[in-house]
Amino acid sequence: MREAPIRDLDSDLNAFKFTPRRAADQVGLRHLLKRRMLQTIQRLFQSSLIRLPLSWTGTLFGIIWASPLTAFGIALAIPIVIFSGHAQLIRGHTIALLVRGRLADFMLQRHPFGAMNAMAIGHVVIAEKSGLSSRVLIHELAHVRQAAWWGPFFPFAYLASSAWAALRGKNAYWHNRFEVAARKAEKHF
Numbered sequence: 001m002r003e004a005p006i007r008d009l010d011s012d013l014n015a016f017k018f019t020p021r022r023a024a025d026q027v028g029l030r031h032l033l034k035r036r037m038l039q040t041i042q043r044l045f046q047s048s049l050i051r052l053p054l055s056w057t058g059t060l061f062g063i064i065w066a067s068p069l070t071a072f073g074i075a076l077a078i079p080i081v082i083f084s085g086h087a088q089l090i091r092g093h094t095i096a097l098l099v100r101g102r103l104a105d106f107m108l109q110r111h112p113f114g115a116m117n118a119m120a121i122g123h124v125v126i127a128e129k130s131g132l133s134s135r136v137l138i139h140e141l142a143h144v145r146q147a148a149w150w151g152p153f154f155p156f157a158y159l160a161s162s163a164w165a166a167l168r169g170k171n172a173y174w175h176n177r178f179e180v181a182a183r184k185a186e187k188h189f
């Protein structure tokens with residue numbers, strides 16, 4: 001058995017004494033680096049260099065995802081435009097094709113849920129020939145965004161929400177969560 005030299009013991013003690021402080025420094029440094037990294041990522045996402053392509057990718061994905069609904073909307077839009085109607089591309093937070101005409105008025109008056117000012121089907125908004133207010137347009141564009149988010153499941157989700165409201169003894173249209181959200185969007189107008 002060999003006795004450990006005293007000098008070695010001292011250096012061990014010093015190492016022991018300094019270890020917690022060094023550990024604390026390392027934790028502090030790691031925390032600082034993590035914060036810097038998060039700030040850099042945040043700044044990168046806020047910069048238009050990243051934000052715009054991300055937003056375009058989101059819009060493009062929404063257009064593809066909602067395309068089965070949009071195809072149905074376009075099938076309705078074609079005869080509207082042919083019968084002295086008019087189509088216009090709307091570009092805002094989302095892209096939509098606004099279609100108006102005599103045939104659109106006819107369709108909206110006979111909507112299965114009752115007469116409407118406008119309706120959104122995927123990325124197509126069918127609206128009355130006259131009297132389309134910005135508020136109504138904002139409401140419909142909110143439905144376009146909902147369709148872009150839910151894709152082909154949107155009509156089912158919409159109907160399920162109406163059914164849920166009706167089951168609770170509420171108005172199937174007014175208390176539909178998608179209508180509530182669209183009315184909320186109108187307030188930002």
Ligand SMILES: [Zn+2]
Pocket residue numbers: 139143178179182
């Ligand atoms: Zn609505």
